[in-house]
Amino acid sequence: MVRKLRDERKWSQEQLAILSGLSIRTIQRVESGQSASLETLKSLASVFDVEISKLTEEITMIDKKAxxxxxxxxxxxxxxxxxxxxxxxxxxxxxxxxxxxxxxxxxxxxxxxxxxxxxxxxxxxxxxxxxxxxxx
Incomplete structure (x- = not known):
């Protein structure tokens, strides 16, 4: 979900790291599906202006009519x-x-x-x- 939100804003991982105050490596780990600390999720939710629960959603369903x-x-x-x-x-x-x-x-x-x-x-x-x- 983090990558989807980042891509929608056309931000690079480096830009997101700067805006969130996190390291690029942390952004990469979160985007690859590894678990994130509550503080990391709070930082990302703040930058994207979304609820923390939105960040932990996984987009998995395939819309075969799209x-x-x-x-x-x-x-x-x-x-x-x-x-x-x-x-x-x-x-x-x-x-x-x-x-x-x-x-x-x-x-x-x-x-x-x-x-x-x-x-x-x-x-x-x-x-x-x-x-x-x-x-x-």
């Missing part, structure tokens, strides 16, 4: 078939990664582990692509 969604390439839309949110896609990425790692040690078929690890990579890549295109 123009931004329809303008995405077919392979991206296909990768989210049946997936209602970014959070579910991230869970699928983690599941594929864990199954792939587990398959390294227990699978008799040597193609299973690489297939799941490749699926985890592709799933993670599509989430990052969606982040960059502001799909959610």
């Amino acid at each position: 123009e931004v969604w329809r303008s995405q390439p077919w392979w991206f839309r296909w990768s989210f078939f049946g997936v209602p949110s970014r959070r579910v896609q991230l869970a699928l990425e983690l599941l594929a990664l864990l199954v792939g790692i587990g398959a390294i040690f227990v699978a008799d078929n040597h193609l299973i582990a690489p297939a799941f690890l490749l699926a985890a990579y592709f799933t993670g890549w599509t989430v990052r692509y969606g982040d960059s295109k502001k799909v959610w």
Whole structure:
């Protein structure tokens, strides 16, 4: 949410750091989804003139009727078939990664582990692509 608010104002991370009195590294950590202290959230809420609860919201739902969604390439839309949110896609990425790692040690078929690890990579890549295109 912090990145979305910053992007709406066309501020750089450096500008936000100066306005909020926080370090650039703190801004980067918050934008990457790491937890933030109450003081950090208060500073950011003050700069953006929003409630602290607004900063802790996660925009995850995919509006598949929106123009931004329809303008995405077919392979991206296909990768989210049946997936209602970014959070579910991230869970699928983690599941594929864990199954792939587990398959390294227990699978008799040597193609299973690489297939799941490749699926985890592709799933993670599509989430990052969606982040960059502001799909959610």
